[in-house]
Amino acid sequence: MTGSRKLLIFGGMALAAFGMLYGLQYALFVEHQTLDHMGGSLAQSFAAAATRNLGQSQAALEQYGDTKYDYVRQLDAHSHWIGLAMLMIVLGVIFERVNFSEGIRQLVAFSLLAGSALFPLAVILQTYHHGAMVLKALAVVGSGLVIAGLTATAWGFARPRTTA
């Protein structure tokens, strides 16, 4: 097994396991409370408006917006970690069909692995610092690494066979 395949298969398995464990702890300890809080905030916002307490209504609506911002990102990070990991494992099985030298294949594999780990991590970190530009930039870099890696992979599949 070549180094690039090892990187993709073992990296993918580790990332999938991490993503699943992260999802499991989130589902067990955080998700239900978050969903209750999100639904409760929206209901409270409308109920406060019914009693003409507009200040409380607005505060509850802002809470709803903040909670949903976090919830969407937690779910996205969890699903993207596992999804990207599955893609890396599948690519790992057939990576010798990417018709580049092993050195370039290792570079592409590293780009896929680094981007797949970094992109969801930056998304999760945004829940601690809403709207932070550094974290948005980090997410862009992560997704850029994955897109660049996959573009190179598609190109490698389409190239005529010149290397093993």
Added chain:
Amino acid sequence: MPPISRAFPDRASVAPANSAPAFAPMSARRLYVFGGIALIAAGLLFGDIFAVFILHQNAALQGEALIAASRAVAAGNAAAVNEVFSHLGNVLEDRGTKVDAHVHMIGAGYLALLLALVQPYIALSRPTKKSLAALFIAGGVLLPLGIFLIHYVGLAGSPFAAIGWASVLADSAGALLILVLTVQAWGFWQYLRSRQISEPELPAEDSMPSRALLTGGTVLVLLGFLHGAYYAGTLLYEHEQMETAILQRLINAATAGNLDAVTTEVNNFGGLAGARAVNIAAHSHIIEFGLLAMLLSFVQPFVFLSEKWKRRWVKVLLGGSVILPVFVLLELKLGLLAGGIADIGGLMVIVALMGMLVGILRYSGGLDVENYVESNAGEGAR
């Protein structure tokens, strides 16, 4: 015993010569491939039925609930507001459990195909592998079934305060899948220690259908990534801000008793929810179909159809994989017409999967007959 004639004499003409030892009848790999493709096809069919008969009706119910909540706000009735939100929770659970059942069934199918690929590297006995495969497919069926039933069974007859029997079924099936994966991981660890594969690897086929699925699948995944990056960069934050802004305007209109403005804002809310839903659905479906195409490229050596039919099914699958996400996106501009075309795209993928499944069934059937003939001939000679 009289000799048994070959039931499928033309089978050899479409059979790859080197595939038989890797795909013995009733092997774990065969169970994973059959079960995986069947789970994916069933999950897609369920998703199509859900999209046609439930999705839009459910969205209308959500809009009605928001209007009812706004009327209760206008009337100054906080108790009625809470009652409406309780009902809204029920509507959302109905939608959510169906989406989850669809996603989990397809996800289990993908995992089954992935496990079929790695079986040579799982150092366990054949009967153990076969039992694990049967357990995995059973778990893959029971998990989405349990999720689907959550909305209908509720807490009826449950000894638990917050968990119903359907949730227990879904959680148990999920635990079964984790157990199977854990044993597979242990088998992989055993392989790493011995470095000896336990069965022949899947033959590498360099045919047009395999290459088209592999390249097409990679391109689909790439397009999905590019669309996701575009959505996250240009629309995600805007949509998030719009949601709270619309809700704020809705509450203000309800407080002022302006029911016309309430209706307008509820429509805006529905439009925003639709825009988010179609973008997320297009992003996830095109990537899923890309991954499916890549996985199917591995099992092409076992699709016992003529080259012409294999090419046809590949074209239908890749065509449907493009049509569905593109027309899901166009639903915002073209409405239900685009939705209908998207459903046809989904149906094309299902039909192509069924066609390939038939090809795999033809293969194993032929081998079963050949083995039966050989074993009977051996007995006759004795």
